[in-house]
Amino acid sequence: MRMQLARDELLAAYRLMKTIRVFEERVNLEMATGDIPGAVHLYAGQEASAVGICLHLDDQDRIASTHRGHGHSIAKGCDPEGMMAEIFGRATGTCRGKGGSMHIADLDKGMLGANGIVGGAPPIACGAALAAKCRKTHGVAVAFTGDGGINQGTTAESLNLARVWDLPVIFVVEDNGFAEATSSSWAVAGDILKRAEGYGIPAERVDGLDFFAVHEAGRRAISRARDGAGPTLLQIVLPRYYGHFSGDADTYRTAEEKEAMRKEQDCLTVFRARVIDAALLEPAQLDEIDATVDRLIDEAVQAARAAPRPVPEQVATDVYVRYI
Amino acid sequence: MPQKSTRQALNEALRHEMQRDANVIVLGEDVAGGKGAQGEQDAWGGAFGVTKGLLGEFGSERVMDTPITESAFVGAAAGAAMTGLRPVVEIMFVDFLGVCFDQIFNQAAKFRYMFGGKAVTPMVIRTTFGAGSGSASQHSQTLYPIFTHIPGLKVVVPSNPYDAKGLLIEAIRDDDPVIFLENKIIYDDLGEVPDNAYIVPFGEANILREGTDVTIIALGRMTKLAAQAAATLADQGIECSLLDPRTTSPLDEDTILEFAEETGRVVVVDEAYPRCGMAADIAALIAEKAFDALQAPIIKVTPPHAPVPYAPELEAAFLPSVERIEDAVRKVYGHGR
Ligand SMILES: Cc1ncc(C[n+]2csc(CCOP(=O)(O)OP(=O)(O)O)c2C)c(N)n1
Secondary structure, eight states: OOOOOOHHHHHHHHHHHHHHHHHHHHHHHHHHTTOSOSOOOOOTTOHHHHHHHHTTOOTTSEEEOOSSOHHHHHHTTOOHHHHHHHHTTOTTSTTTTSSOGGGOOBGGGTBOOOOSSTTOHHHHHHHHHHHHHHTTOOOOEEEEEETTGGGSHHHHHHHHHHHHTTOOEEEEEEEOSEETTEEHHHHSOSOHHHHHHHTTOOEEEEETTOHHHHHHHHHHHHHHHHTTOOOEEEEEEOOOOSOSSTTOOOTTSOHHHHHHHHHHOOHHHHHHHHHHHTTSSOHHHHHHHHHHHHHHHHHHHHHHHHSOOOOGGGGGSSSSOOOO | OOEEEHHHHHHHHHHHHHHHOTTEEEEETTSSOOTTSSSOTTOOSSTTSTTTTHHHHHOTTTEEEOOSOHHHHHHHHHHHHHTTOEEEEEESSGGGGGGGHIIIIIIITTHHHHTTTOOOOOOEEEEEEOSSSSOOTTSOOOOHHHHHTSTTOEEEOOOSHHHHHHHHHHHHHOSSOEEEEEEGGGTTOEEEOOSSOOOOOTTOOEEEEOOSSEEEEEOTTHHHHHHHHHHHHHHTTOOEEEEEOSEEESOOHHHHHHHHHHHSOEEEEOSSOSTTSHHHHHHHHHHHHSGGGOSSOOEEEOOOSSOOOSSHHHHHHHSOOHHHHHHHHHHHHHTTO
8 A cells, every 4th residue: 555645745634634523523512512503414434535535636626515514625625613603603604604514615615515415416526527627627526425325316327427528527435334324235236336337437445444545546536537537436435433413313323333433443543553653653743733633623613602693684695696 | 182293193194094005105215214224123213203113013015215316216106106006205305305306297296187187196295394493405495385386296284283194194095196294393393183093184274263354374384473473463452364274285265265355454474485485376366366355465474585594593584483474464454544
């Protein structure tokens, strides 16, 4: 396995993964205070996927995400403070309090939105890839979807369209084994890789605990897309630490199963061990990141709590664009 | 009579009909829940727990989880309905029906007519709607006007536990495709619900209150807000009638017109978007057929023409409120006096 990343890249990767983890654990805590409206779908456990892919992308490149979008947003460069404010429903949020957890977006960062609709992202990513191709920006687009989303008609249609139009798009299927309470071993017929291959799209299965494996597979897929060779599908196998959403009692998994998962399937622990064993980074450097990230997220929560709330008059703004 | 929640009432309706008719099946995402997982069977009973316990009683051949493939399983329900089964499909949020409009609008809704009246499509799509839970634009819409617009579909909007049970039993026994819309905010509301199977017929408005001054027509959860407004207004000397149409297709035009004519003053309260919505439709009906009796312009109380926002302050500003209903009633009451 290649680990040819510069030290600052390794530090950046760890910082992003850690930021996602702490962000999610904190949102989980804050959720319990009752100050966050609606529900959240937490990404904890899946960090290596978002970060391994998004580190290859710049602001010109676009991603379209899922209902579990916090991790993708952070990995793509969205500001955790703006995201936290959005989740708290504040006027300073990334979407001015109109979208919430499930709709976080930052177009300047190439983040085209989390999505409340399963299967919503793949067509949008195809569109972004089409725009990149037509406008010759050399940009690529990534569609994040789950093992549940892979079954949606929109995803199947997008795979076909991506090949027919040879779009610079990467389909990242985050397979955490479940769609809500339903397991992918039951709900996904056949093999996800073979589905892609059936459309003539190269596909790889990747260990989502291994940041380096994801990063490397992402590099291959993204450079193929940039070189005009069209779409790729990556099936990234990873755990989901929390229930499907913040109100899910998660009774379809046993307590032991969940405990073992957190202990044995932690992409951050794996990353730490790998870089320390290979003498690429010092434990102290990682500890320092841990501390700064804790502070950053704490500040984000404080800022969100202190932020102004939207005013009722804003309820009917942003419906149409006005031309003056 | 025993007090039951809307959730319980719906669960009982499903149980009664599944016991009565082996052709009734239930399908949808996680309606059993935990399919293929180690954990407890029947873990979810649907996202809102309405189908909980049915798997244990009727088995996985009649309570079927589905992959996330709405076009396929809603369409499959239409096909199965046309060929002998009576499927009840659960779609967690009405917003998700956007994925499979073709199967509803162009397929299920059209079979009977297109095939010269020779086909029946006895299927029910149960789904949730409504704002107020902080679920934002893609999980909060009130979309019954869209379905009401399509001939061939029956559209049901229960507002309380008693109606929910009786209307769902009627829906399952009906031979047409029925869109059954449950406001997610009323699942825990309690009301008197008999243990036996009974029906509430389609196309018959519920008269919740009779008064001689103003007629309020409200749907779903809005009936509760309207009832509150009517009670306050009565203290102030304005006597309102309150009608809940219960089904938007068929619509009980006769009762609506009768009450509109009696008071000559009408307020329509609807949680759906204002343009081409039920409030507009009902107002137009009254303006067309009871114009001579009207003593004031009809007022619609609806959200603004905007998607449903996330932040609680915005969501509150979006939804019709008791105060807005009271203001509207006072305005039509005072008009021309
Ligand atoms: C069209 C549509 N159908 C159903 C849902 C409800 N829903 C939200 S997330 C989800 C499960 C998605 O599973 P998966 O794609 O595997 O992603 P994961 O939650 O595992 O990250 C479902 C069924 C939805 N949001 N949109």
